[in-house]
Amino acid sequence: MNVFSHFRDEIAGMIGRLSDAGTLPAGLDTSRVTVEPPREASHGDLATNAAMVLAKAAGKPPRAIAEALVAELRKHEAIEAAEIAGPGFINLRVRAEFWRARLADVLQAGLAYGDSAMGKGEAINVEYVSTNPTGLLHVGHARGAVFGDVLASLLEKAGFKVTREYYVNDAGKQVEALRDSFIGRLRQQIGEDIPDSAFGTTFQYPGEEIADAARAALAADPAKWRSLGRSPSDLDAAQRFAVAYMMDRIREDLAALGVRHEVFTSERHDLVEKGKVDEALATLEKLGHIYVGVLEPPKGKTPDDWEPRAQTLFRATSFGDDVDRPLKKSDGSWTYFASDIAYHLDKFRRGFRTMIDVWGADHGGYVKRVAAAVKAVTGGEGVLDVKICQIVRFLEKGEPVRMSKRAGNVVTVRDMVERVGKDVMRLIMLTRKNDAPFDFDLAKVQEQSKDNPVFYIQYAHARCCSVFRQAREAMPDALARIDSKDSTLMGISLNLLTDSGELGLIKLLAAWPRTIEAAAEAHEPHRLAFYLNDVAAAFHGHWNRGKDEPGLRFIVEGNEELTLARLALVRGVQWVIASGLQVIGVTPVEEMR
RNA sequence: GCACCCGUAGCUCAGCUGGAUAGAGCGUUGCCCUCCGAAGGCAAAGGUCAGAGGUUCGAAUCCUCUCGGGUGCGCCA
Incomplete structure (x- = not known):
C-alpha cells in the first residue's frame, strides 16, 4: 500500500461527502490535492495541502475548508490527530496500529513489497548502452548500462511491461573502418608486413580486441580468412564477422555487470535493408516535413571547409528544434539521424508509446532533434524521454585515472568489474543523479566505513x-x-x-x-x-x-x-x-x- | 555565436515534479567508547540555495535576464 496515495484517496472521498452535504460546492477538482510527509517529523506523519488548493474553486478561505476537513478526518479510524497549521496545511498523525499493519504488509509481501500497479501493464521501451560495435565497452559506458538496467527493473516493479533494448549501429563509415581494421589484422597475422603502428593511423581502430577478432576468425576457418579477397561479398563477410565478434564481447562484458538486453535492433539488417528508413522518410515527406534547402553555418564556429550546399532537410524547427536537420549525405545515403527517425518510428509501431533512451553526455546536443522527429513521425502520440548520463571520472588516491590502455590502466567495463565487483559498480553508479558528473573513487568504494x-x-x-x-x-x-x-x-x-x-x-x-x-x-x-x-x-x-x-x-x-x-x-x-x-x-x- | 545540462554548508552531494524553520555524509570543534550488539557513538558550529527580476496563498524547485562551469554544434555514429 502506498500510504500517501491511500490517504489522498480517503481525503478526496471526504471532500466528495462534504460536497454532498452542501458544506463545499459540488464538482471540485481534487487532482492537485497531495498528501506528503511533512518536512518536520514533529508536524506529524502526513500533511495535506487540500484546503489550500481548493480554496479558490470553493470560494472559501483555506482555513474554513481545513476546519471542515479536519472534522471529517478526526472521525477516520486510522487518524489519531488532525491539526491545521500555517497557511492551511492539515497535519495528520496516524495511529500506531495502522503503522504496525504496514509492517505486516512487508512480512506478507517479502521481496514483492513495493510492487505497484501504477504502470497498468503499459509497454515501455528502455534503450541503453547502444555503443558502436567498433570496440570494447569502455568503463565510461558502465554508468549508462547500470542506469538503464535499473530503470528498467524499477519500471517493472512499478507495473510496466518493459523491453530492454540495444541499438546496434552496424551501418555507415565507422563499421566500414572496423571492417578494414579487422582485415588489416588478418593480413598482419598471416604474415604480411604491417607494423602495429599502422593501427590507429592507416587503419582507424588500434584496439587489441580487433586483433583478437582476427585470431578468432583464423582459428575458426583458416582457409576462408586466409584467402579473403576484396570482392563485395568478401568485404561483407569480414564486416559481419567483425561486428558479430564485437557484439559477443560487448554482451559478455555486460553480462559481467549483470546487464542483459532482450532486443538487439540492427540499424543495417532491421532498418536499412528492410526499407524502414525509406518508409519512415516517405511518411515524413507525405506530411510535408521534408524539403531541400541550404543551412546557415553555425555562428562562431564555422568549419574551415564550409560551403553552402543544398541538402535534404527535416523541418525540425516546426517541432521545437533550433535548426532543420539534414537527412541525406552527399553520396545520397541516409544520415544516422534518418536511421534514428526510422528506428523510433519502428519502436512506436511495435507498441511503445513511451520510449526512454539513455545516452552519454556527449549526445546531449542530439536530444531536441530526435524528440522533434518522434513528435513529427508519430503524430504527437509517441513520448520520448532521453536520459543523459554525465561523465564519470575515475579517481585513484584523489587523482583522475588516465584511461590509457598502453599505460596498463583499467579501461574496460570488464576490468573494472573484476577489480571492484559487480555489486559495487552497480550500487555506486546510482549514488548520484544521472545528470550530475560523477567522481568514482576506486579506493573509497571498497572501504569498509x-x-x-x-x-x-x-x-x-x-x-x-x-x-x-x-x-x-x-x-x-x-x-x-x-x-x-x-x-x-x-x-x-x-x-x-x-x-x-x-x-x-x-x-x-x-x-x-x-x-x-x-x-x-x-x-x-x-x-x-x-x-x-x-x-x-x-x-x-x-x-x-x-x-x-x-x-x-x-x-x-x-x-x-x-x-x-x-x-x-x-x-x-x-x-x-x-x-x-x-x-x-x-x-x-x-x-x- | 547558439542549444542543452549544471551552480545548494569548507568538500562531495540529496532535496520526493510548487509546501512550513533547506537536509545527509565527509571535514572542523567538543564530549563519550576502546565495547565482538565489531568494522565507532552523541552533540555543536557551519547557508543571501550563483545574482537580479517575475509568476502565487507559498519558489532551491516554474518563467525571463545576467554571471560562472561542463557538453555539443552541416555530408561521424
Whole structure:
C-alpha cells in the first residue's frame, strides 16, 4: 500500500461527502490535492495541502475548508490527530496500529513489497548502452548500462511491461573502418608486413580486441580468412564477422555487470535493408516535413571547409528544434539521424508509446532533434524521454585515472568489474543523479566505513541476518516457532512495538511503495539508492541506541513475545533492503567479511 | 555565436515534479567508547540555495535576464 496515495484517496472521498452535504460546492477538482510527509517529523506523519488548493474553486478561505476537513478526518479510524497549521496545511498523525499493519504488509509481501500497479501493464521501451560495435565497452559506458538496467527493473516493479533494448549501429563509415581494421589484422597475422603502428593511423581502430577478432576468425576457418579477397561479398563477410565478434564481447562484458538486453535492433539488417528508413522518410515527406534547402553555418564556429550546399532537410524547427536537420549525405545515403527517425518510428509501431533512451553526455546536443522527429513521425502520440548520463571520472588516491590502455590502466567495463565487483559498480553508479558528473573513487568504494554506501547498506542487511543468528542461539525454542517461515512471524502480535525508534523504522519501511512509484514516474533510479541508505541509517541508529539502553535491543532475555515482535521488525527491514537491492541488481549479503 | 545540462554548508552531494524553520555524509570543534550488539557513538558550529527580476496563498524547485562551469554544434555514429 502506498500510504500517501491511500490517504489522498480517503481525503478526496471526504471532500466528495462534504460536497454532498452542501458544506463545499459540488464538482471540485481534487487532482492537485497531495498528501506528503511533512518536512518536520514533529508536524506529524502526513500533511495535506487540500484546503489550500481548493480554496479558490470553493470560494472559501483555506482555513474554513481545513476546519471542515479536519472534522471529517478526526472521525477516520486510522487518524489519531488532525491539526491545521500555517497557511492551511492539515497535519495528520496516524495511529500506531495502522503503522504496525504496514509492517505486516512487508512480512506478507517479502521481496514483492513495493510492487505497484501504477504502470497498468503499459509497454515501455528502455534503450541503453547502444555503443558502436567498433570496440570494447569502455568503463565510461558502465554508468549508462547500470542506469538503464535499473530503470528498467524499477519500471517493472512499478507495473510496466518493459523491453530492454540495444541499438546496434552496424551501418555507415565507422563499421566500414572496423571492417578494414579487422582485415588489416588478418593480413598482419598471416604474415604480411604491417607494423602495429599502422593501427590507429592507416587503419582507424588500434584496439587489441580487433586483433583478437582476427585470431578468432583464423582459428575458426583458416582457409576462408586466409584467402579473403576484396570482392563485395568478401568485404561483407569480414564486416559481419567483425561486428558479430564485437557484439559477443560487448554482451559478455555486460553480462559481467549483470546487464542483459532482450532486443538487439540492427540499424543495417532491421532498418536499412528492410526499407524502414525509406518508409519512415516517405511518411515524413507525405506530411510535408521534408524539403531541400541550404543551412546557415553555425555562428562562431564555422568549419574551415564550409560551403553552402543544398541538402535534404527535416523541418525540425516546426517541432521545437533550433535548426532543420539534414537527412541525406552527399553520396545520397541516409544520415544516422534518418536511421534514428526510422528506428523510433519502428519502436512506436511495435507498441511503445513511451520510449526512454539513455545516452552519454556527449549526445546531449542530439536530444531536441530526435524528440522533434518522434513528435513529427508519430503524430504527437509517441513520448520520448532521453536520459543523459554525465561523465564519470575515475579517481585513484584523489587523482583522475588516465584511461590509457598502453599505460596498463583499467579501461574496460570488464576490468573494472573484476577489480571492484559487480555489486559495487552497480550500487555506486546510482549514488548520484544521472545528470550530475560523477567522481568514482576506486579506493573509497571498497572501504569498509559508513561513508561507503555499498558497505553501509549491505552491513544493515547483514546485521538483520546476524540478529536472527543470535536469536536462534539465545532462545532456540521461540525461534523454532518462526524459523525461516515469515508466515508464522506474521502471527506474532506486533502491539509490543511501541518505541518511537521502532515506529519510525516502520514508517520508513512503509514509504518504500511511494518511493518506487515516485522514482518510476520521474525515471530516476538513483532515488532507490538514497532511500536504502536512509533505511540503513535508521536501522543502524536504532541498533546503536540499544548499546546505551539494553531494553531497546532486539533480543530481550526472558521476554520471548517482545523479542519476536522485534524480530518481525528486523525481518521487515531485511525484506525492504533486499527488495531494493533486487531492483538495483545487487545481491544482499548475510554477513560481512 | 547558439542549444542543452549544471551552480545548494569548507568538500562531495540529496532535496520526493510548487509546501512550513533547506537536509545527509565527509571535514572542523567538543564530549563519550576502546565495547565482538565489531568494522565507532552523541552533540555543536557551519547557508543571501550563483545574482537580479517575475509568476502565487507559498519558489532551491516554474518563467525571463545576467554571471560562472561542463557538453555539443552541416555530408561521424
